Amino acid sequence: MKKRHFILTSIALGLSVLSTPMLAQASLPTVVEGQAVPSLAPMLEKVLPSVVSISVEGQQKGAQRNDIPEEFRFFFGEPFADRSPRQFRGLGSGVIIDAEKGYIITNNHVIDGADKITVKLSDGREFKAKTIGTDNLSDVALIQVEKPNNLTAVKIADSDKLKVGDFTVAIGNPFGLGQTVTSGIVSALGRSTGSDSGSYENYIQTDAAVNRGNSGGPLINLQGELIGINTAIISPSGGNAGIAFAIPSNMANNLVQQIIEFGEVRRGMLGIKGGELNADLAEAFNVTAKQGAFVSEVIPDSAAAKAGIKAGDVIVALNGQKIASFAELRAKIATSGAGKEVELTYLRDDKSHNVKVTLQSDELNQASATNLIPALEGAELSNYNSKGVTGVEITKVAPNSLAAQRGLRNGDIIVGVNRSSVENIGQFRKILDSKPSAVALNILRDGSNFYLLIQ
Structure with missing residues (x-):
């Protein structure tokens, strides 16, 4: 939880009712008393079986004693630290991405430290599950149910095609109530919470109602396709305030496919340092772009150096998709995976250049x-x-x-x-x-x- 003038909380979503104009555009009619009425029900009937509620149990270490001054704790060692295990329980949500193998995406913070994971489906069935792999810096986890049988998987959409104003539907398990549906729109893209934790943030922002317990649940479009994994909210009180964040489906899927293939996340590295493009930098380096990732340094022998990227360049697109910030570029590169080839569009003296780059692994750095x-x-x-x-x-x-x-x-x-x-x-x-x-x-x-x- 991060406190400023608001609270950043790892959670996910709850339910609000769509207005008639929104439903009319959804073109998902149902029949009531012989008349067609706009409704999300037909789409949800297909999607709800892929959404799961997750309950976890485990033990965590106790907090270290605070009655010893920090500078002296090293000399006293372990006996002066209260590290007795403490039992905990937690609730969250998830979404099935592979019905045959029983793979489920959720948040790392939902299952972190869990000794026992139980998955409950919309039809009431329960399965034991195990952790396949996690990535705490992007807050993504992949779990697998034991002996999967007659499961339904969600279809994964291309989150790079999302636009501000697109309608969104979120499903989860707020406060342990069970499956709850919420609706809203894409409020913004490429969002970062401003956290200094070193995490990779490239969130979809939505105004769907969100509450504790929906972490790891799906954010879907009106076609019933997965566009994001609900992760956090910003709120003065810790409750729903209409500002929620979801990990884009492309980013989450890249990470879990690496976990499936390699047993771990093999993060990609471009080899640059930089920051956000602002008006002063744009004027100083003679570029007309309003948004992008400003390159302040290129690491020798890195993927960027080999591709000809230089300090002072402004990267404005990745694989044809516009880049709004350095944080967005960093998150997309890191989660793309080592060895993957990407195409960068950058500006130098306000002239556009395209270059293909094979990302290096950052595990040695x-x-x-x-x-x-x-x-x-x-x-x-x-x-x-x-x-x-x-x-x-x-x-x-x-x-x-x-x-x-x-x-x-x-x-x-x-x-x-x-x-x-x-x-x-x-x-x-x-x-x-x-x-x-x-x-x-x-x-x-x-x-x-x-x-x-x-x-």
């Missing part, structure tokens, strides 16, 4: 340290190469995390593990994969070089 070794939980890593020093930089350490307890700090540079030198995350991963009996990190900090034993 950034990682969550938790994926490498549990003792580093709470640390984020990136490759470091500056002033003749190469290694792995600790870019972020979460307060009260295991990494913080071990004594790691933001800005630490790992240059070795035990007696082996480390030049990048790839080498770091390889050493840790060998499961050494002891792990002593050789760290550079403020000009000093020392070893830190973490395992």
Whole structure:
């Protein structure tokens, strides 16, 4: 949950009634007393069997004690942290994308940490389910029901074809009430919540009524096709305020197909740094575009460098679809997958150029340290190469995390593990994969070089 003048909450949707003009345009008549009346009922009859309610149970670690000053906690170690497991239960929603195999898309935050997942269909049947794979940075998860039988899958639409003003219908399980239908329109595209969590955000914004428990449920069009996965709302009170966000279906489908094929998300990387195009940048770099992704730096030997992208370029389209912001470009590139070829349209001196780029993998350039070794939980890593020093930089350490307890700090540079030198995350991963009996990190900090034993 993120607090500003509003609350950003991971949830999803509930129900509002369509007005007669909207239904008339939907062209989905039903017959009442011999007369055709506009209705979404015929479409919903086909879609509702693909929507599921999800209940989860699990255990989570307790919070660390706060009565010990942070600078001293490392010396006291684990006995002074309250990490006894605590039971939790949660509710959410999901949508079936493969009836034969029983695959269901939902949000990562719905099933995160769950030991038991139960899926309930619209006809009342219940199935046990297991997690196939997740991606916390985009909040997407793929689960699979055990012994799937007579399921119905939703048809997935091309979310890149969405336009502001298109009608939307959301289905979910608000407050555990069961399947509830809501309606609205696409309020905006390419939205970001402004979170600094490092997540990949390229949301569909809709004004459909949303409430807790609908997280992971489908946002569909009037043809009954999946256009998004409902994820979050912005609200002063935490309840519905008409501003809801959904992960586009193309983005969610790209990620789950990677999970199905590789067992994990293999994020694509273009190799640029930049920000949003504004009026001052447009004037300074002689471009007439109003929106786009401004390139401030191109990483050497990256996919962008090999394709001829240069600092000062403005990327305005990806695969023929307009790019409104750097955040949108970042999210679409990252979720496209390593090895995928994409076409970029960019402006240089206000002249348009098209170039095809094969995305690289980012696994050697950034990682969550938790994926490498549990003792580093709470640390984020990136490759470091500056002033003749190469290694792995600790870019972020979460307060009260295991990494913080071990004594790691933001800005630490790992240059070795035990007696082996480390030049990048790839080498770091390889050493840790060998499961050494002891792990002593050789760290550079403020000009000093020392070893830190973490395992």
